[in-house]
Amino acid sequence: MTKLAVCPGSFDPITNGHLDIVRRGLCVFDKVIIAVGHNPLKPDLFTTEEKLEMIRKSVEGHPHISVDSFEGLLVNYIERIGACAILRGLRVISDFELELQLALMNRRLCDRIETFFLMTDFNNLFVSSTIIKATASAGGSVKGLVPEPVLEKLKEKFPSMSIQ
Ligand code: ADP
Numbered sequence: 001m002t003k004l005a006v007c008p009g010s011f012d013p014i015t016n017g018h019l020d021i022v023r024r025g026l027c028v029f030d031k032v033i034i035a036v037g038h039n040p041l042k043p044d045l046f047t048t049e050e051k052l053e054m055i056r057k058s059v060e061g062h063p064h065i066s067v068d069s070f071e072g073l074l075v076n077y078i079e080r081i082g083a084c085a086i087l088r089g090l091r092v093i094s095d096f097e098l099e100l101q102l103a104l105m106n107r108r109l110c111d112r113i114e115t116f117f118l119m120t121d122f123n124n125l126f127v128s129s130t131i132i133k134a135t136a137s138a139g140g141s142v143k144g145l146v147p148e149p150v151l152e153k154l155k156e157k158f159p160s161m162s163i164q
Pocket of ligand 1: 008009010011012015016017018021039042087088089090091095119120121124125126127128129
């Protein structure tokens with residue numbers, strides 16, 4: 001049986017931290033779907049279409065990673081596509097509280113789906129979509145922290161951003 005995991009998030013935009021979690025998830029899962037959802041608590045810079053385009057270009061040609069978006073309850077989406085797991089990343093202790101709440105709520109909503117966490121890599125410990133946007137909008141370089149298609153799109157949004 002194919003073990004399918006969903007890595008959900010707002011991905012506004014996707015970073016090398018997210019991609020690292022997805023790639024490492026493939027040690028355990030046969031396939032990982034990066035699923036763009038809307039987080040009502042976070043204001044978005046990019047539209048869902050822009051996010052999907054950046055992610056698709058970033059994982060182009062990878063046979064075991066696919067890209068999708070969903071609306072409504074994550075567990076309903078996961079059941080509909082026949083996946084069995086949620087894959088999330090953890091950076092610092094402050095991530096833990098929210099991730100625990102989300103995992104427990106998702107489990108309460110559907111106990112056939114398990115949430116799996118991977119610890120971030122040293123290189124991505126301080127990488128978040130929020131800090132990327134804040135740095136890029138102020139003209140700073142985020143090279144090496146996001147995939148190339150994201151760098152290009154950020155440059156479009158923030159022409160003053162350094163690309164060194
Ligand atoms: P959400 O709005 O649902 O938190 P995000 O796009 O911010 O969506 O994050 C999706 C997942 O990726 C979360 O589990 C988050 O903790 C994880 N993540 C984000 N940045 C990193 C990183 N640098 N290293 C590891 N995991 C990360």
